[in-house]
Amino acid sequence: MKLHRSGHLAGIALTATLALAACGSDNTAGGSGSAGASAAPGSCGAGSLTAQGSTAQKNAMDEWIKNYQAQCSDAKVDYQGTGSGAGIQAFIAGTADFAGSDSALKDEDKTKADAKCGGAALNLPMVVGPIAVVYHVDGVDSLQLDAPTIAKIFAGKITKWDDPAIAALNSGAKLPSAAIQAVHRSDESGTTDNFTKYLSKAAEADWTFGNAKAWKAPGGTGAKGSDGIAALVKSTVGTIGYVELSFAENSDLTTAKIKNGAGEFTELTGASAGKTIEGAKITGTGNDLTLSIDYRTSTAGAYPIVLVTYEIACEKGSAKAADIKAFLNYTASTGGQSALGELGYAPLPETVRAKVATSVAAIG
Amino acid sequence: MRVKRLSPAVNLLVAAVAFGLSAAIVLGAGIGNGVLVVVLGWALYLLGILVAAGRVEGRRAARDRAWRSLIYSACVLAILPLASVVWTLIAKGAGRLDGDFFRSSMNNIGARDPNGGAYHAIIGTLEQVGIATVIAVPLGVLGAIYLVEYGRGRFAGTVRFFVDVMTGVPSIVAGLFVLSFWVLIVSPWVNHGQPRFSGFAAALALSVLMLPTIVRSTEEMLRLVPGPLREGAYALGVPQWKTVLKIVIPAARAGIVTGVMLAIARAAGETAPVLLVAGGAAAINFDPFTGNQSALALFVYQQAGDASKYAPARAWTAALTLVAIVLILTVAAKMLARRSSSTR
């Protein structure tokens, strides 16, 4: 009897497993995606690519991969958002065909990557993720901030929403006397790195913590990932945080207008962020397109807090060069870039995009 | 015998006065809301009953009453969160309880796609828990056989003690152990020098967590098999190993299965080890030995931290699924235990 019973149990479990195994779907049936997606990818690769790295460009990669695979049925691209550091390590070790990174290769990594490639490893700016300062205060639909004020808020020196410093920038706004809950990333992140880089460049006097991927200012609240910050700000009154625009848009968060070097309070849009990128200097040599961003940009209408994420790939010598080239050729195309608009990324300004496309064409 | 009891009417009166007074104080002074009224009212009621019963029944009986009320209220207090969890699970989890959820993965699901499902995570959980069971059950049952049938002296005592200690190893430590042992040291040998996450690594971590539970429950069950059964076999010249396998184990089978099911239920709900060594994945991966895999508990955790407005619904539905699986296993195990213990 008992034997029968456990036999039945195993039988049921097995049947359930088989039934489940029979009908799973990986949602691969065509890229129904966004409007700009149907632009021709140029050429198609035929092999499979593995890539990993920055989580900031994960959404962009997901969209690109969806569109690319829909049009190139033989090609397969897998991108894991493991973090920039892990992506670079995997690239150097040869387990990732290309890496996504929130910053250009540092010197020591660059040397290792060059050695691995047997030539130059290229930093290709591909995804522009403007960083939004998002907040949640009831009755305040529009908020204007400048770098010193943001620095003081995140350093814990301004603790109330009706602080004179904030009120001075927002005449007429009904600011409550509630406590400010500043939310930062509890994990290490390129977003934090770029956000603190902005603060340390544009508000030197008030931000003394330098820039790093780990959050170094005291106090505040930690949340894991941009997702975590967005979810927390969305659900908690009195919070302020920083996330890539895509997260702010996906969660319908209110974003603050930021004062740029020209003294204007600019709203965050793809175009206003693009203006900052357009003004960036290229410090890379040859086909390497490392950018140096001017966070105090005085270009009219420019939004100063931007994050540029790179694809890192070998210029020569990769066994999968043709596949990498085909995929990156799509991502650097106008079609590929405009597909990102709806996801809350800013398209690369045309001048920069053209250079990236030229560099990609040199891969081989 | 002249025992005076506090009449129910007085009891009710005390309650009414206590809650009325509490409402007057709290709402009158504006220091709180309904919750505080209940809490303060309850405290006042206890005090009132202590005084009232003290007058009628004497001090000792009054204390008895007060403690009884406290103990009863502890139960009510514990039922509240349980009820809230169950209610939230059902209310929020029902949202995505559709066929699509159980048939599709999170592959190609962006932040603005409302669909997507946990198929890949369910596969991951089944494979990981299945492999962990295959590893842990023979080891655990053999270990229990050692403790009951063979072990004696200091070594057996030490093993028994550390089996108990091992039940307390935090799941994240088990995850870190497999991370440093399997993922970082062993897996590079087979993967071109690169550490590799896999569902199998998660299964290893889960089996570390399952092993002590299985040893303990099996040991318990083997001990319940009457000694004369064994002695009868020995007297007939049956060797000990055969006695164990053919007589002792079958006699204890139902109990052992119960213990295994409880261990499986615990393993299926573990998040931390899977997070550390399986890595999580969005796409379906049937191969537990190569590549990242997700699991249902990890899926809940990841969706819980996702900013997409569709993520909470997915998280809660996955949580409901997970709890359903775990509870079905637990309830089935307990029913099996009850039935076998009543028929023996």
Add this chain to the structure above:
Amino acid sequence: MSAHPAGVSPGRHRELPIGGGDALPRKARFSLETGFRGLSVAAGAMVLVIIVAIAIFLIAKAVPALRANTANFFTYEQWFPNDARPRFGIAAIAFGTVLSSVIALIVAVPIALGIALFLSHYAPRRLADPLGFAIDLLAAVPSVVFGLWGRDVFAQPVQDFSVWLNTYFGWIPLFGGDGPFGRSILLGSLVLAIMVLPIVTSLSREVFQQTPRMNEEAALALGATKWEMIRTAVLPYGKPGVIAAVMLGLGRALGETIALALTLGTVFGISVNLIRTGGNSIAANIANTFGEAGDVGRGALIASGLVLFAITLVVNMAARAIIHRRREFRDAAA
């Protein structure tokens, strides 16, 4: 599993194995018997091997990171293992781990003892059985579900409560500060309390039920009220068991990961303020920062896990030592 048939109480034959140990004569030197015995001994030894292996491998992976650390691992409060000059220490997260666990126990233990007494001495059997079953089910709910519930549902009442505490008891440092409140040590601790409740309850209940009837009846015969009987007969008898139960609960609370990762404010720093947003624990920190950790970062997390392992090992060994000394209720502690 409490229903042992009378006469086969597992406590009796503890030292001598029922199977006769190696007392039976063996025929051949290498037989199936020897093979099977060897296999079972190996399986038993496996447990010891795993415990030792955990320690060895964690140490092996932690040492390089600890060597690279430029701050004091035990006193430094921050966690920057991936910097060019790695600095990390467990002071803040170890403090948060212990603080949240202790508060969880302070909240959970009285309630758990109340329920245990209710189930063992007050409730009629018809009510005690399903209620005990419900408590056991509470223990089976995965921690990620409690974490999700704590963050999405329980956080709001706790935040209101925190504001209330702050308004009227703000002069106590524990409840001071000017906000923000919400994802605090208090929230994490309360969720933990709910999670350890079933463990402490079921073990204490088991112990209370084993109070010798004679002791109880003697107390009642002397005219004691029910509570006096419990105080004089049940509680003293159950005391070691309750202590062990509390320590097992502590072990569980110390190692809890996901529920805290979801409910704490994950801020580094030592503070006794319970209601301000913040708090962190060793296990939650591992879950939160593991994803982006580099080589040193991983080693650093493993080092913190080693500390957690050591703490829980000590707590569990102490609990088990108490239990093993009193074999009668050892079986309740599965």
